[in-house]
Amino acid sequence: MDYKHILKNSFLALAVIMMIVPSACKTENSQKIREGKESGLFINARDSRDSSDIVSLSSVTLFKNGDTLKTDAPKYPSYYLWLGKFEKGTYKISYRNIFDQTVSQIVKATGASIDTVLLYVDKADYTDVVCRAKIDRLKEGEYFTIRYASMGCSHFYRDSLTITNRNGEFIARNKSNLVYLSDKQVEAVRQFEYQTTLIGGGGCTTMDTYQILYKNEISKATDRSCDWRGFVNLKRQLFRDGV
Numbered sequence: 001m002d003y004k005h006i007l008k009n010s011f012l013a014l015a016v017i018m019m020i021v022p023s024a025c026k027t028e029n030s031q032k033i034r035e036g037k038e039s040g041l042f043i044n045a046r047d048s049r050d051s052s053d054i055v056s057l058s059s060v061t062l063f064k065n066g067d068t069l070k071t072d073a074p075k076y077p078s079y080y081l082w083l084g085k086f087e088k089g090t091y092k093i094s095y096r097n098i099f100d101q102t103v104s105q106i107v108k109a110t111g112a113s114i115d116t117v118l119l120y121v122d123k124a125d126y127t128d129v130v131c132r133a134k135i136d137r138l139k140e141g142e143y144f145t146i147r148y149a150s151m152g153c154s155h156f157y158r159d160s161l162t163i164t165n166r167n168g169e170f171i172a173r174n175k176s177n178l179v180y181l182s183d184k185q186v187e188a189v190r191q192f193e194y195q196t197t198l199i200g201g202g203g204c205t206t207m208d209t210y211q212i213l214y215k216n217e218i219s220k221a222t223d224r225s226c227d228w229r230g231f232v233n234l235k236r237q238l239f240r241d242g243v
Contacts, residue, residue: 009213011066014037035110035112036111037087037114038085038088038109039086039111040083040084040085041083041084041085041091041107041117042081042117043080043117043119044079044080044114044116044117045057045080045118045120045234046119047122048119048120048122049188049234050234051234053229053233055079055098055121055227056079056121056227057072057073057074057080059072059073060081060119060135061094061095062083062086062093064086064092069086069091070083073085082099088109088110088111090106090107091107091108091231092106092108093105093107093117096118097123098227099124099198100201101125103124103125112130118167124194124195129197131193132190133190134214135170135189136191138164138170139165140165140167140168141166143162144213145161145214146160146161146210146212146234147160147164147212147213148208150207150209151204151206151207151209152206153205153206159235161238162174172189172239174235174238174239175224176241179239181238185237188220188238194211195230196210196221197217199221200224201224201225201227201228203224203225203226204226206226207222207224208224208231209223210222210230212225
């Protein structure tokens with residue numbers, strides 16, 4: 001047996017370990033220094049249906065154990081807000097969504113120099129929505145149609161799409177486009193249906209109208225907010241090419 005070879009390898013292994021341990025300790029200590037006791041909370045507002053959409057952030061309120069710590073809003077229309085520095089811990093943030101509801105979410109200040117908090121302006125509370133989505137009511141061979149019209153100062157546009165239950169699978173059709181829906185896309189249709197019961201805001205010169213036709217039922221909704229863009233976003237989610 002070559003003991004010199006074994007001893008040489010043992011020394012090499014020990015040397016490697018001695019190099020790794022201080023490095024690991026240094027990394028751990030650096031992590032502790034970076035984390036600290038406070039975090040700067042940076043708010044970033046987005047639309048979960050399309051991250052490229054420019055959205056506006058309303059006022060934001062930060063709570064800790066039920067106590068209000070701070071309420072703030074961007075000075076100008078913006079999708080971001082520097083909320084300030086806060087002790088490491090768990091907080092609750094409430095804000096107004098595009099349906100004029102107050103919604104909230106739990107956030108954590110990790111101790112990092114900056115914690116970015118994503119707030120989704122299309123996050124909705126469906127507690128008061130009592131209707132069952134039509135996509136959940138479709139039997140084999142049945143379908144429903146979504147009709148959309150948009151009218152503004154310099155435009156008028158119409159479009160529609162149809163959802164069909166074929167052999168237990170859902171198919172969306174828009175003009176010459178046809179796609180079998182994934183579970184995620186089925187959920188997008190369901191969310192769209194629920195959200196048509198929540199829209200109705202004003203303040204925009206464009207008026208979007210919606211009709212959902214199923215058998216002899218017609219559901220109608222109107223949106224003057226220019227924030228929801230329900231059909232445009234749904235079509236993008238289903239067909240990937242928008243309107």
